[in-house]
Amino acid sequence: MKAFDEHESGNTVLLNFRMAALLSGTLAFAAALAVASPGLAQDRPSNGASTVEVSDEGREIYEQICQSCHMPDAKGGGVPGAMFPALAGNPRLKDKDYGSIILLKGRGGMPWFTDILTRPQIAAVLNYVRGHFNDYQDTVAVADLDRITTANPPVPDCNCGH
Amino acid sequence: MFDHFTAPTRRDLLSMIGKVGGGAAMYQAMTALGHAAESQFTGPPQLTGARPGASVLVLGAGLAGMLAAYELTKAGYKVQILELQGRVGGRNMTLRGGDTVTELGSVQKVGFAPGNYLNPGPWRIPYHHRTVLHYCKELGVELEPFMQSNHNTFVHRKAAFGGKPQRYRDLTIDWKGHVAELLGKALNAGALDSAVTAEDKAKLLEAMRSWGVLDKNMAYTKSENVGEQRGWERPPGGGVNGAPIPNDPFGLSETLDSKIWDQLGFFAEHVMQTSMFQPKGGMDRIGKAFQARVGKAIRFNTRITKIAQDESGVTASWTDALTGAVGETKADWMVCTIPATVLGQIDVQIAETKKAALKALRYGNSVKIGLEMKRRFWETEDAIYGGSSFTDQAIGMIGYPSYRCFSDGPAVLLGAYPFGVGAYVLAGMTPEKRIQAALDQGSVFHPAHYKSEFSNGASLAWSRMPWILGCCATWTEESRAAHYQDLVAMDGRIVLAGEHCSYYGCWQEGALLSSLDAIARLHQRALAV
Numbered sequence: 001m002k003a004f005d006e007h008e009s010g011n012t013v014l015l016n017f018r019m020a021a022l023l024s025g026t027l028a029f030a031a032a033l034a035v036a037s038p039g040l041a042q043d044r045p046s047n048g049a050s051t052v053e054v055s056d057e058g059r060e061i062y063e064q065i066c067q068s069c070h071m072p073d074a075k076g077g078g079v080p081g082a083m084f085p086a087l088a089g090n091p092r093l094k095d096k097d098y099g100s101i102i103l104l105k106g107r108g109g110m111p112w113f114t115d116i117l118t119r120p121q122i123a124a125v126l127n128y129v130r131g132h133f134n135d136y137q138d139t140v141a142v143a144d145l146d147r148i149t150t151a152n153p154p155v156p157d158c159n160c161g162h
Numbered sequence: 163m164f165d166h167f168t169a170p171t172r173r174d175l176l177s178m179i180g181k182v183g184g185g186a187a188m189y190q191a192m193t194a195l196g197h198a199a200e201s202q203f204t205g206p207p208q209l210t211g212a213r214p215g216a217s218v219l220v221l222g223a224g225l226a227g228m229l230a231a232y233e234l235t236k237a238g239y240k241v242q243i244l245e246l247q248g249r250v251g252g253r254n255m256t257l258r259g260g261d262t263v264t265e266l267g268s269v270q271k272v273g274f275a276p277g278n279y280l281n282p283g284p285w286r287i288p289y290h291h292r293t294v295l296h297y298c299k300e301l302g303v304e305l306e307p308f309m310q311s312n313h314n315t316f317v318h319r320k321a322a323f324g325g326k327p328q329r330y331r332d333l334t335i336d337w338k339g340h341v342a343e344l345l346g347k348a349l350n351a352g353a354l355d356s357a358v359t360a361e362d363k364a365k366l367l368e369a370m371r372s373w374g375v376l377d378k379n380m381a382y383t384k385s386e387n388v389g390e391q392r393g394w395e396r397p398p399g400g401g402v403n404g405a406p407i408p409n410d411p412f413g414l415s416e417t418l419d420s421k422i423w424d425q426l427g428f429f430a431e432h433v434m435q436t437s438m439f440q441p442k443g444g445m446d447r448i449g450k451a452f453q454a455r456v457g458k459a460i461r462f463n464t465r466i467t468k469i470a471q472d473e474s475g476v477t478a479s480w481t482d483a484l485t486g487a488v489g490e491t492k493a494d495w496m497v498c499t500i501p502a503t504v505l506g507q508i509d510v511q512i513a514e515t516k517k518a519a520l521k522a523l524r525y526g527n528s529v530k531i532g533l534e535m536k537r538r539f540w541e542t543e544d545a546i547y548g549g550s551s552f553t554d555q556a557i558g559m560i561g562y563p564s565y566r567c568f569s570d571g572p573a574v575l576l577g578a579y580p581f582g583v584g585a586y587v588l589a590g591m592t593p594e595k596r597i598q599a600a601l602d603q604g605s606v607f608h609p610a611h612y613k614s615e616f617s618n619g620a621s622l623a624w625s626r627m628p629w630i631l632g633c634c635a636t637w638t639e640e641s642r643a644a645h646y647q648d649l650v651a652m653d654g655r656i657v658l659a660g661e662h663c664s665y666y667g668c669w670q671e672g673a674l675l676s677s678l679d680a681i682a683r684l685h686q687r688a689l690a691v
Contacts, residue, residue, distance in 0.1 A: 043286070043433070044426060047428040048424030049582075050554055050584045052554075052583045084266075109502065161507060
C-alpha cells in the first residue's frame with residue numbers, strides 16, 4: 001500500500017486535453033423533447049411557468065439567454081478543463097446543423113432549449129450567432145429544425161468545453 | 163356550467179379530486195414513482211477494518227467529498243482531498259459582508275451588514291433529509307426553523323387581478339371554496355351518481371359544505387365563517403366595535419387567473435412540506451463543520467488536469483491555481499466529486515460508458531440575489547415573517563428571512579430565485595443590472611418601500627461560477643435509464659459522488675447519500691482485493 005506521493009515542480013506545462021469520443025446516439029430524441037423541468041423533487045422557487053417574454057429577434061434572444069454562459073462577446077468563458085466554448089469565430093458553426101442539434105438536444109452540461117425557445121426563436125438566434133459573431137451567410141430555417149428532429153442525429157462531440 | 167357534464171368514471175373522479183385536493187393526490191402518485199420517498203439514510207456507515215496504509219484520494223471539498231473523507235478516515239484510510247477553490251463547501255455557501263463573488267466576467271464585493279447573509283446555494287433542509295440532519299447534529303451545527311410556509315405572503319401573476327399581488331391565504335381559501343361549491347353542484351345535479359355511491363355522495367356533500375365553508379345553499383359567499391379563514395374587512399376587536407366584518411371573497415374566474423394551484427401543489431410536495439430547517443448563521447456552517455474534521459487533509463487551489471488509474475492505484479495530475487506549480491497525487495482509491503460539467507472536460511481514465519454518462523448529463527441554471535434593506539418593512543408594514551412571495555416575473559419569488567424576526571436595523575431579503583428562463587435572463591446581466599431588475603420586479607410586492615429602503619445587494623449566477631458552470635444536474639427519465647447506473651458504477655479504483663450521482667438531485671441530501679453509497683462500495687472493493 002502506498003502513501004500519498006506528490007511531485008511538485010515549478011514548471012508550467014501545456015495541458016494536453018485528450019477528450020474521449022462520445023458514444024454517439026445515446027439519447028433517444030424523445031429525451032431532447034422532454035420538458036427541462038428541474039424534477040419534481042428538486043429545490044426551486046415554486047411550480048408554474050415563468051411569463052418572461054423572450055424576444056423574437058436574434059440579438060435580443062442572445063442577450064436574454066445565451067450570454068448567461070457564452071458571455072456578451074460570445075467568446076465563451078473559463079479555462080481549459082472548465083469552460084464554455086466561444087461561439088464567436090467558431091468553425092464548427094459553419095455546419096448550420098451543428099448549433100441546431102445542440103439547441104434541440106443539449107450537449108454536455110448545456111441543456112436543450114426547446115422548452116424555453118420556440119422553433120422560430122431557435123432559428124433566429126442561430127442566424128444571429130452564425131451571422132454576427134461569425135460570417136456564415138446561409139441561414140437556419142424552422143424547416144431545418146424539423147428535418148433534424150425527424151432525422152434524430154447524434155449530438156456532435158468535440159473537445160470544446162461544456 | 164355543468165350543462166354538458168358527462169358522468170365521469172371513478173377514475174375520472176379520482177383525477178378530479180386530485181386536482182381539487184391540490185397536491186394530495188399528486189403526492190400519492192409521486193410516492194408510487196419513488197419521487198417522494200423518505201431519505202434512504204439508515205444511520206452513519208459502520209466502515210471498519212481498512213487495510214493498514216490503504217489510501218483514498220478525494221477530489222472536491224464539497225459536502226460529498228468531505229463526508230467521504232470524514233467517514234473513510236474513521237474507517238482507517240489515509241485520505242487526502244484536492245480542492246479547486248480556496249474554500250470548502252462547494253455549493254454549500256453563504257455570502258456575508260466582505261465576501262467576494264467571482265464570476266466569469268465580474269467580481270462583486272458583498273456589502274451586507276454584520277450578521278446578515280445570503281445562502282446562494284442550498285438554503286433549506288426538509289425534516290426528512292435525515293443524512294444532512296444527522297451530520298448537523300454529529301458535527302455540532304445548530305439548526306433553527308426555516309419558515310417555509312406563510313399564509314400572509316403574496317402571489318403575483320401579471321395576468322391576474324390587474325397585476326396586483328394577493329395574499330396566499332385569500333387565494334387558497336377562495337380556491338377551496340369555489341371548488342367545493344362546484345363539486346357540490348355536480349353532486350346535487352346527479353352528475354356523479356354513476357361514480358360514487360349514495361352513501362359517499364352524502365359524505366362528500368357534507369365534506370364540501372364543511373371544508374369549503376359553504377352557506378346553507380351550498381354556495382361560497384361572504385360570511386363570518388369564511389372570515390374565520392380568509393380574514394376580515396374589520397378584524398375582531400374589543401368593546402363597542404368588537405364585532406368583525408368579513409371581507410368579499412374573489413370570484414371564481416379571478417381566483418383561477420392566479421393559478422394558485424401551482425403553489426398548493428408545490429407546498430404539498432414531500433420535500434417542500436414542513437418542518438424545514440436552516441443552520442443558524444448561514445448554510446456554510448455545515449461545510450465549515452466538516453472542514454473542522456477533515457480540513458488538514460485538504461489541498462486548496464488545486465486544479466485537476468488528468469485522472470489516471472491502473473492495477474495498483476490512482477493518479478491525479480494537477481496545477482496549482484495560484485502558483486502554476488504542477489504535481490501529481492497518488493493513492494490506492496479515488497472518490498471523485500467534480501461536477502459533470504467540469505469532469506466531462508478533463509482527461510479521465512474511466513470506461514467509455516461513464517464518459518458517455520458525463521457527456522449526457524445536462525445542468526440547470528439558477529440565480530440568487532440578496533437585497534439588503536435598511537429595515538424589515540415586510541414585518542412592520544405587511545406582517546410577513548419568513549416565507550416566500552411568488553411571481554411569474556424573472557425573479558420567480560422573493561424570500562423573507564426566517565432569522566432575527568422583529569429585530570431593528572438592516573436585513574437581507576432573497577430578491578430573486580429563478581430556474582429556467584428567468585435564471586438565464588438574470589445571469590446574463592451585469593451584477594448591477596441584476597440588482598436593478600430585482601428591485602423593479604420585487605417592488606410589485608412592497609411598492610412603497612422596496613426601492614426607498616434598499617441599501618445594497620449581491621448576486622450569484624450559477625452558470626457564471628467558474629468551478630461548476632451551472633447549478634445542478636438535470637436528469638430525465640430517458641437519461642436516467644440510459645446512463646445513471648453507468649455514472650455511479652465503481653470503475654476500477656474510481657467512484658464518483660455528488661448530487662449528480664443521486665436521485666435527490668440538487669439537494670445536499672443527495673450529495674451526502676451518494677457519498678455514503680460510494681464509500682461503502684469503495685470499502686467493499688478495497689477489502690476484496
